[in-house]
Amino acid sequence: MTCFFSNKYLNILHQNIAGLLKKSDVLAVCLDDLFEKQINVDIICITEHFVMKGYENQLNVPNYCLAACYSRKEKKRGGACILVKNGHRFKELPKIANISSPGVFECCGIELIDYKIIVICIYRVPNINNLNDCLAKLEFILKDVSNARQKKIVIAGDFNIDMLKSTRQSISFECLLLNFNFKLALKQPTRLSSLTCIDNFAHNYKKACRANVLDFAMSDHTAQLLQCPVPKVFTNKFWYSTRRDYANENIIKFKDCMNSLTFSEIYETHDPNIAYNKFIDTFKMFYDLCFPFYTIKINIIKKPKWLSRGVKLCSKKKRLLLWQLRLNPNQVNKVTFSNYSKLYKKIIKLTQKSQNNYNIKQSKNKSKTTWQIINQTKLNIPKNPINSINLGSFKISDPLDICNAFNNHFVDKIQPKIDVGSNPKPHRISTQPNSIFLAPSEPYNIFKIIMSLKNTNSVGYDGISTKVLKSVANDICLHLSYILIFFFFFTF
Template identity: 30%
Template structure:
């Protein structure tokens, strides 16, 4: 093998496919389930470009596609339907591109754009209604190419509502204009197929000197338009770098080992100290030292979690079957018997999905011919966590049984030093400084990920602080109740009291006043 061929093979091995899917969905809300199932298939889509989502701004901002973030969108304000949305995988970094008011015009020229910063690629999605003025659209298209990131690589998707398979003056003018910006069309396949026509109104424009790519039509099965999948070959270091997480093994043997170590600890450094802060720091230091020894942090690669629990293998098979039936119905004149079969198939299909999403298990008789699912529980010993002064916080999901067992077993070995610290804390009116520190996590809401205003801060306190707070609350409540310091009309934040008791008490008072008034009137007393 020559040196040049070896280098070429090495460069090719560092390339990975980066897939972008475009689709004219014609109402995203009622197609969301089907879209989620398709995304869980073997397509491995990184970016989704959608036209005609038919949603308003508040609706598109709250719509969630698992594993994806809304990065750019356009919604109509005056006319119905239309709209653009671009979704990207959550691990991709991007920068929102300003949408110019002079460009976007409902029906005529609708666009949304985003720049993927890691791969330095601008993605623009466009839509033009069939009855829109072609000259005005072309003028805005020309303006957009001139002012929106003119020096960066671009991919332009859109439903232009023009048949690129047929010759026309408008088509020639459009292709001539895009060629002047070094853009060329990539699609020459039919993307809208009905019983009466086969057209190509959806088109992708890409720069001539772009990296290797391929495109194909994807049969969606729930829209008049087929989806288009564009696959690029990009450097693997720029695409979704491998994520490493640190986990601890909470197996039964490790829990028993940890309890054994704590049972032999004398806690002299805690009992011999008089300052509450140093007392708790000593306790925390010993506890943390043993914790790190037994429950050692181990690095693990995170695998992409594309599949949702309700999207089973058999639901995917049924989805593919439904898409085939939809395409057959769309392209052929079918009998009434076949129409009823497809209608009944779709009805059962969506019923199975809805029941499976609710219960995550479905064995109904109506679905036996459609889905046969086997469910198997798995026992996970590794839990993603971060450390706290009193052990572990579980960052995602519910605590596993191993972790619950670990904490319940530990209480017999740490209750004495904790009791000593709490008593000194109460007697000296000192709360340990270490427990005043919170872990603040920024949860991304929408928009650019590098803008802090697009995140919601969530503060998580140490588990040990909850112990102090609960004990102090119990003592304070005992003192208040013993000395009757709270009014009987205080219904909030008290045991056996609630808004229900408050309403009941008020109704009783009203009735009591009414009875007293009636007695006064019967006895002839003057009523003022």
């Protein structure tokens, strides 16, 4: 794994998106625009994602995984989630999500392990009657996270409290933050339709953080970007992998070698173990010579192929039409923007469909490619490992003990149910322990077994590709047959 360290900023983005499922592709285009401007968004905090509980795997933002999420069980509204770019190490803070109250105060949180930074995403439902309850929940969170020493904390969200006006709500909110040495990052409109600052970042950084408002034209809320100073930025942009060169000319070269070899040394012994060792040593020596290793660079950040220059131009035009609508909010501009927004989404879908059809058409394994495309529509949700289990009155955490406990459960506890009917004793087949019959191991039988393997480059424990093995099956089946004959003779 290759790591890059530089004195830069950790970029955290917040967006009230009003429905992430239908706008994830539009968000991907906007993120790519920022990436081209040398702004690499590390964390995305989403409020009002509109995804019900149990359907979080339908979320899909390329190059990001779902780190934490709060979803409502009944109504398909609200919600808060945090997406982390691939390559960052993190852990979810479930106790933050447990503080949530559906339809009132919805939140979730994570900790970035390499930075010792806690990120919390909050959505407060706009209702003046729930202000005291929401402030009480926020105070509980601040007390809890403030106990984490030497850790920076960033709270992003849609608080629905206008910080541009001096009201009881805004004063109470800001005083609560100041009591825990938190300060707000923005003092400018984040919802341009009402010119209110209801989305914001609160943090406990002593150094100055950069905060900007970005208009992605995805909802009536703008996006907000907070750039947090960190000593070093840890990003895994790519990693190296070694692979064998299975080019066609190398396969032909290897086949010629196997065809020219007589393997006479295996016929000079009657011990099957010695014969096989001599065979496999010679086989692997030429295998290593004909298929050398080479190093490839694998990028963690993969740009979707459907994200073309035309799609980006459509995204820019949509934002331009939105600005024209805000400058001159007449009916003509409103209809123009609405129609173009629908056309823009249709263009993205058609571009994706065209790219998927091309990938399937060019693929040798169309079924595998089709399933890869289907799986790409689901967000990568890391599975929590089993750290400990209760075994009777004891709690075990050692990985080996946990494995043994599961093994004992499935082997000893679960008994197969046998329907013996009217006969209480199962029928036993008489056996002859001192007799055995083995059919002769002929070269043709070995050839058939080898050719029945899947034609892939996958390897076994010996590192030999099945595709290569099939290419020389006709040249080695006679030698393997000789070894097997002596193996059965000496064994039985």
